[in-house]
Amino acid sequence: MGRWEPGAGGRLREAALELYLEQGFEQTTVAEIGERAGVTARTFFRYFADKREVLFAGSEVLQDTMIAALEGAPESASAMTAVRAALDAVGRVLTDREHSARRQSVIVANAELQERELIKMASLSRALSDGLRRRGVSDPQASLAAETGIAVFRVAFERWVTEPADRDLAQVMRESLDQLRAITAG
Amino acid sequence: MGRWEPGAGGRLREAALELYLEQGFEQTTVAEIGERAGVTARTFFRYFADKREVLFAGSEVLQDTMIAALEGAPESASAMTAVRAALDAVGRVLTDREHSARRQSVIVANAELQERELIKMASLSRALSDGLRRRGVSDPQASLAAETGIAVFRVAFERWVTEPADRDLAQVMRESLDQLRAITAG
DNA sequence: TACGTGATGTCAGTCGCTGACATCAGCTGC
DNA sequence: GCAGCTGATGTCAGCGACTGACATCACGTA
Secondary structure, three states: OOOOOOOOOOOOHHHHHHHHHHOOOOOOOOOHHHHHHHOOHHHHHHHOOOOOHOOOOOOOHHHHHHHHHHOOOOOOOOHHHHHHHHHHHHHHHHHHHHHHHHHHHHHHHOHHHHHHHHHHHHHHHHHHHHHHHOEEEHHHHHHHHHHHHHHHHHHHHHHHHHHHOOOOOHHHOOOOOHHHHHHHHH | OOOOOOHHHHHHHHHHHHHHHHOOOOOOOOHHHHHHOOHHHHHHHOOOOOOOHHHHHHHHHHHHHHHHHHHHOOOOOOHHHHHHHHHHHHHHHHHHHHHHHHHHHHHHOOOHHHHHHHHHHHHHHHHHHHHHHHHOOHHHHHHHHHHHHHHHHHHHHHHHHHHHHOHHHHHHHOOOOOOHHHHHHO
């Protein structure tokens, strides 16, 4: 253990989400976040690149999880089957619906945060298509499968945090993927 | 005519693009842009909401052009035919390849600008799908057609500014759309 | 000719973000 | 046990984006 209360990063994440919910993203200063977490603003910027990034700290883990699942899929599996495995893995990581819903409500209320979310999604998509290409999927198919996978994730995530909480994210994603299949087949 | 040299907004746009090209987006201060345009930084912020927006000032015109073309398409036209008409209209607006290429090179060099571009594209997509729904296209088809149209625009735009300048944007977009059709048909 | 108007300048201030340096508890080697 | 190293944090000064309030001033108009 260090000299200070450990887990400053986690405390900063919680404090930021709370304050963004209570008074809005723009109205919250980094100094306030630090104060609530028991550190200074300077320490905040040692953990997070900027004021938005504190809401997206989990995105690297998410991406690594997706790619690991993609690479763990059987070699014989098709592109979309591998993408489905990646989405299933995401469903196993994102289980705290309350937290996801709160975080999402902050993001949809602020344009800057939506910008950051869009670039994170683009990064996920690129990681997926890169992974598919490593599996031998050729170029237009790899990009299309990746974009489709991310689109399904976004739609399903939106439903999951909005609708009554009777299903988990993995289920909603599978259902959304099936619906997409039905549409494109028609 | 006013007291001052008219066209401050246009001068600011030119000055900003020049400076972003010469020394990079981050290294350029708003005061420098104003100086080159013959105004103060305060005036810059009266024309543009922030330092990035000066590169995206034309996006409203682009969106209005697309929507006008969409609504001008014959009532009997299918969703993708209407989208094609919208893309053709975009091709008629974006004719200065040199300018587009310069602007794009600035954007791809900076993450903040890519974020802004992503949200502009999302806005275009939403406007397109809204327009399609007003034409009576129902919901999953409208969104899919809109996303497809924007995807084609992005891919074709990238090709257009990158490849040797022997075709105009409209041609490249039509070609990209045909290629997509071939892929999805298979 | 006085007055209103609109684009601009000026000024002060807040806040995001950074670099440089100081601090200090614990670990490590002796 | 002591000296020194290390790493997380604090402190401080500073830059630059952005904003609100108010002043200015050429032009059009009554």
